[in-house]
Amino acid sequence: MGITVHPEAKALIFDLDGTLSDSLPVHIKTWNMVGEKYGFDFDPQIIFEMTGMPTIEFARRIIRQYNVSETPENLVKMKQQSFWDFAHLLIPVVKVTAIVEKYHGKLPMSVGTGASRKSAEVQLKALGLTDYFDTIISADDVTNHKPEPDTFLECARLMGVAPEFCQVFEDGDLGITAAKTAGMFVTDIRPHIKYGEWALS
Structure with a gap:
């Protein structure tokens, strides 16, 4: 079974590094x-x-x-x-970005990342994903970072969806803990993905 959206999810939240971006x-x-x-x-x-x-x-x-x-x-x-x-060397995690493309315009979507706002914007632009998300919550936007739930709770607040109806896609233990603490559906994408199988000169 691949990466799927929970049937009760009303909004989707994506980590960036390692989830959307094979960085x-x-x-x-x-x-x-x-x-x-x-x-x-x-x-x-x-x-x-x-x-x-x-x-x-x-x-x-x-x-x-x-x-x-x-x-x-x-x-x-x-x-x-x-x-x-x-x-410019970044590539998308295709199994995750496919969900973004599929649900764009159907469910509100946001990015919740530990990266700075500029780094998040640079990555999304490089991947061609800037226009898919309603909001970005970066390290610059919260005081308490993952594994605290604040990043994802702020995403939910700005999307206007209760945390229990948000689904988080993550690849990091700290982010998974944060999503669980926030009371959200959590999908650990790591069992479905192979990372970094490309060369950097």
């Missing part, structure tokens, strides 16, 4: 670029552990783990600019 290779590439500048070998496991958190939290983790002499804010600036520069 892991680009994230690894750009964190490796940061590592080259500051003298550390980036461990991709950090991404799997922290998926859903804002980039600033990744930067703080890296500074602690690799004893980097730099501010988190400066690491974020370098990482984000590098990511935006390589956004």
